Amino acid sequence: MRVILFFAVLALCAQTPPEIDALLTTGHGAYRKADYVEARKSFEAAWAAAGTLPENDPRRYEILKNLSGVLGASGANEEAQN
Numbered sequence: 001m002r003v004i005l006f007f008a009v010l011a012l013c014a015q016t017p018p019e020i021d022a023l024l025t026t027g028h029g030a031y032r033k034a035d036y037v038e039a040r041k042s043f044e045a046a047w048a049a050a051g052t053l054p055e056n057d058p059r060r061y062e063i064l065k066n067l068s069g070v071l072g073a074s075g076a077n078e079e080a081q082n
Contacts, residue, residue, distance in 0.1 A: 020049045020059065027066060036074035043067040 027042030046063045053060055 017049055017052060020046050020053075020063075023049065024063070024066070027070070031066075031070055031073070034073075036070050039070045040067070040074065043070055 023042045023046035027039045027046065030036075030039035030042060043063060043066050047060075047067060050057075050060050050063050
C-alpha cells in the first residue's frame with residue numbers, strides 16, 4: 001500500500017503545476033493583443049510558480065524566453081537582458 005501511495009505522489013509531483021499552463025496561455029493571449037503589461041504579469045507569475053520545477057526542466061526556459069520577449073516588446077530592454 002505504501003509503495004502505491006509513494007508512486008502516486010511521485011507521479012503527481014512530476015506533472016506541470018496546472019497554474020503554469022493557465023498563466024502561459026493567458027500571457028500568450030495578452031501578448032498577441034499587445035497587452036504587454038498583462039502578459040508580463042502572467043509570465044512573471046508563471047516564473048514564480050516554476051520554482052517548484054527542477055532547474056533543468058525545459059519549461060523554465062520557455063517561461064524565461066516569453067518573459068524576455070514581452071519585456072523587449074514593451075521597451076524594457078534593460079530588464080529583458082537581465
